[in-house]
Amino acid sequence: MGRNHLRAIKASDQVQVVAIAEPAVAARTALEPTGLPLHADLESMLSAGGLDGVLVCVPSTMHLDTVKRLVVAKLPILCEKPVGITAEQAFLAARLTAHASVPLQVGFWRRFVPALKRLRERIAAGELGEIYLVACYQWDGAPPGEYFRTHSGGIFVDMGVHEFDQTRWLTGQEFGDISALASGVAAEPWPGDPESAQALCVLSGGSSALVSLGRRFPLGDVCKVEVFGTRNADECRFLWPPTADDTFFEALKVQAESFAAYARGGEREGAGGDDATAALAAAERAASHLASGGVPP
Structure with a gap:
């Protein structure tokens, strides 16, 4: 799903991807043509700084742990659905971000x-x-x-x-x-x-x-x-078909732009932790x- 987001955001004049954390060597190598700074893990990317928010595209079983780390970093979060694999995990993510006043938006792009x-x-x-x-x-x-x-x-x-x-x-x-x-x-x-x-x-x-x-x-x-x-x-x-891809990537782009506005202090248009x-x-x-x-x- 991360590659889909990269393709969608590339078409935006409001949002820019400035770094990628990808632990898998083969996947990281495949991302080298993007010319973006590539990190072997989230800690390395956070240490490098320069981030206004983070788009989480890790496997669903890793959503909650990733959200927890980003809450500590005080970075706005756009997390791919479903924010964990249980309602309890999504509930905890919602409560943690709310308590820390960290913006959390969930990637239900159909909205x-x-x-x-x-x-x-x-x-x-x-x-x-x-x-x-x-x-x-x-x-x-x-x-x-x-x-x-x-x-x-x-x-x-x-x-x-x-x-x-x-x-x-x-x-x-x-x-x-x-x-x-x-x-x-x-x-x-x-x-x-x-x-x-x-x-x-x-x-x-x-x-x-x-x-x-x-x-x-x-x-x-x-x-x-x-x-x-x-x-x-x-x-x-x-x-x-034949417009499925156009609809999908446009929605991902608009979602990212909406998240950016939310991260800057605007109202959240997309789904939140309670929705997840x-x-x-x-x-x-x-x-x-x-x-x-x-x-x-």
Whole structure:
């Protein structure tokens, strides 16, 4: 994900990457053509100074420890989702940064996609009426690599947190009961992590939500939202060929620019630590229900 951020920020005239900490020798060597100062670890980069904030793109299992170190350094933090692999870790990160008055923004980049912002405004304005159902779909072109898959917390934590945050953000509602079901079909079975899983959720305002996840899709990485209301309905294919990459990288760029403004003392536009905690809590409940064999809650 770090390379994606580098590509996105390169197009910005408001944010500049000035250093990279990368412990893996091969990855660090591959970054040499960027011409940026490269450090073998976070401590070296912090010691060199000259930073206004830090974008955290380490594996999810390392998010909390990295946030803790940056809190000590008093540096604003833009942390990739999900800020750990448990709601407890995200909660602790949120409390630590708040107590130290260190800005923390979480990389739920979809909050910066214009089509989704318009959909949220339509829902808030009542254009769709009262909402029956919000259905969020995320299907990737191919499964991630072995290291990522074994350190990401599973399909609901790795992928689903985006949908859970997106649902809360779009509707302004919180999650109630959550049921989950894994598909019995897998092109390449992976122990403990299905290639596809769905969650059906009750929301606090009476609406229902569907989260549909898949690790293999012939068109590549795609995301869409369907909203059904008492007055109208909408389908938003906000990440879909042939414009998927353009949407993704533009959102990452705008997110970084928004974070920079927040780090300078402005209002936070993106997600915060409490949002990450809520999304991970929902993901954990979905994963727990899945592990129980899909028994109704």
